[in-house]
Amino acid sequence: MKIAVYGMGRFGSFWAKTLSEYHDVYGYNRTSGKEIPEGVFPATYDQMLSCDVIVLCVAISAFKDVVKHLAPHLASGTLVMDTCSVKTYPASVMLEYLPHDIHCIATHPMFGPDSAKHGVQGLPFVYCPLRCPTDTATFWKQQFLAMKMNVLEMDCDRHDKQAAYSQGVTHFVGRVLDELHLQETELATLGYKNLMTIVEQTCNDPLQLFYDLQRFNPYAHRMHEQLKQALEAVVSALDRQDAAGWKIT
Amino acid sequence: MKIAVYGMGRFGSFWAKTLSEYHDVYGYNRTSGKEIPEGVFPATYDQMLSCDVIVLCVAISAFKDVVKHLAPHLASGTLVMDTCSVKTYPASVMLEYLPHDIHCIATHPMFGPDSAKHGVQGLPFVYCPLRCPTDTATFWKQQFLAMKMNVLEMDCDRHDKQAAYSQGVTHFVGRVLDELHLQETELATLGYKNLMTIVEQTCNDPLQLFYDLQRFNPYAHRMHEQLKQALEAVVSALDRQDAAGWKIT
Numbered sequence: 001m002k003i004a005v006y007g008m009g010r011f012g013s014f015w016a017k018t019l020s021e022y023h024d025v026y027g028y029n030r031t032s033g034k035e036i037p038e039g040v041f042p043a044t045y046d047q048m049l050s051c052d053v054i055v056l057c058v059a060i061s062a063f064k065d066v067v068k069h070l071a072p073h074l075a076s077g078t079l080v081m082d083t084c085s086v087k088t089y090p091a092s093v094m095l096e097y098l099p100h101d102i103h104c105i106a107t108h109p110m111f112g113p114d115s116a117k118h119g120v121q122g123l124p125f126v127y128c129p130l131r132c133p134t135d136t137a138t139f140w141k142q143q144f145l146a147m148k149m150n151v152l153e154m155d156c157d158r159h160d161k162q163a164a165y166s167q168g169v170t171h172f173v174g175r176v177l178d179e180l181h182l183q184e185t186e187l188a189t190l191g192y193k194n195l196m197t198i199v200e201q202t203c204n205d206p207l208q209l210f211y212d213l214q215r216f217n218p219y220a221h222r223m224h225e226q227l228k229q230a231l232e233a234v235v236s237a238l239d240r241q242d243a244a245g246w247k248i249t
Numbered sequence: 250m251k252i253a254v255y256g257m258g259r260f261g262s263f264w265a266k267t268l269s270e271y272h273d274v275y276g277y278n279r280t281s282g283k284e285i286p287e288g289v290f291p292a293t294y295d296q297m298l299s300c301d302v303i304v305l306c307v308a309i310s311a312f313k314d315v316v317k318h319l320a321p322h323l324a325s326g327t328l329v330m331d332t333c334s335v336k337t338y339p340a341s342v343m344l345e346y347l348p349h350d351i352h353c354i355a356t357h358p359m360f361g362p363d364s365a366k367h368g369v370q371g372l373p374f375v376y377c378p379l380r381c382p383t384d385t386a387t388f389w390k391q392q393f394l395a396m397k398m399n400v401l402e403m404d405c406d407r408h409d410k411q412a413a414y415s416q417g418v419t420h421f422v423g424r425v426l427d428e429l430h431l432q433e434t435e436l437a438t439l440g441y442k443n444l445m446t447i448v449e450q451t452c453n454d455p456l457q458l459f460y461d462l463q464r465f466n467p468y469a470h471r472m473h474e475q476l477k478q479a480l481e482a483v484v485s486a487l488d489r490q491d492a493a494g495w496k497i498t
Binding site for chain 1: 429
């Protein structure tokens with residue numbers, strides 16, 4: 001069983017290394033010069049195509065182009081898995097552009113090099129077989145369970161709705177706070193230190209991931225609107241207190 | 250040396266109990282029926298007035314009324330300390346309404362029953378003598394250092410500016426997110442769990458503390474405006490990406 005990881009960016013490189021503890025993993029990148037992590041075999045385009053499984057670790061915004069270009073070159077029975085942080089969009093792209101004899105499973109490892117620096121054990125891994133034999137779906141679920149991840153089988157729409165109001169809101173708040181250029185201070189409360197950790201971890205991820213997370217999740221726009229309204233509601237509540245005569249006098 | 254803690258709310262009760270490990274502490278509350286923590290002596294109004302030190306643990310919005318009512322009844326040489334989460338406002342109230350023979354020190358213990366549940370060691374404690382003999386200022390600084398807190402001597406304006414952009418922004422974000430009624434989810438990333446902790450801790454504190462923190466800090470209004478602008482800047486950046494053709498198609 002040979003697995004190719006397509007895309008050696010920050011996440012792809014981490015994910016290839018993690019998978020290589022369990023399988024033979026080949027790392028491929030469209031542009032040359034990307035470092036291939038230890039334990040992962042560097043692969044040419046043709047070597048990548050010859051693998052049994054191709055795990056796509058590319059930016060969501062590049063996903064459709066990559067799938068369209070790959071589609072005519074894949075051998076019958078190849079399994080393609082995506083790892084995007086949104087799910088309905090890449091699922092629909094795979095189902096539309098990959099030939100019917102190509103199997104597809106949508107996945108979302110809900111962690112990265114920062115949050116999984118002590119291992120992937122117990123961390124949420126969303127698993128959604130789209131088009132493949134039951135045996136294949138069961139086999140890979142077992143493989144991911146063997147990595148001790150918290151494998152969550154759910155449909156793509158449910159993932160996107162829940163992710164918008166958890167991972168999505170966290171990244172959004174992290175980027176908003178980053179705009180404020182908050183400083184370290186000796187006055188830091190425990191809560192503030194927590195907040196700073198969120199900003200740091202969010203902004204460690206590529207800006208493109210942030211944009212894609214927000215724009216390709218069909219529930220994100222509504223979440224932004226609600227967050228804006230929530231901010232206005234809190235400001236209004238403060239104004240009402242002022243109007244009630246609690247001003248500094 | 251007898252210390253009175255005036256106000257047996259969530260913070261006052263915690264602070265009285267903490268101080269009682271080092272001093273004889275008397276707990277007073279304007280309305281009866283508040284529980285007095287173990288190790289703290291319940292005090293009548295007159296008993297409270299007869300103490301050497303009176304530590305005020307009342308809502309910032311009630312602070313001026315409390316000080317004005319206390320002022321004519323205090324014995325010469327009494328030391329009054331506040332514990333408000335903002336500093337320039339209570340400092341100016343104490344200096345204006347307390348007679349000249351009453352000593353005043355502004356303090357801000359930057360923690361509470363949640364963040365100090367394992368003790369106050371190493372936690373920031375802002376200390377600002379306003380009007381008192383040098384001996385008194387030195388004595389109390391030593392007392393607070395003996396409690397192993399991180400005693401930070403600074404002027405009230407510097408405190409308010411730094412606190413607006415640390416404690417203030419944390420509480421503000423916590424209350425805004427609370428408006429969204431975020432749910433626990435099996436998809437929770439590490440970052441989201443951190444965010445939920447901030448919301449919980451923020452909303453464990455009385456709503457009045459939140460209002461007072463934001464409205465009586467002269468730098469908070471500007472922070473709210475900047476946060477609103479930051480949110481709009483992030484939304485605009487997302488819109489620009491959409492306009493550049495990265496829409497879901």
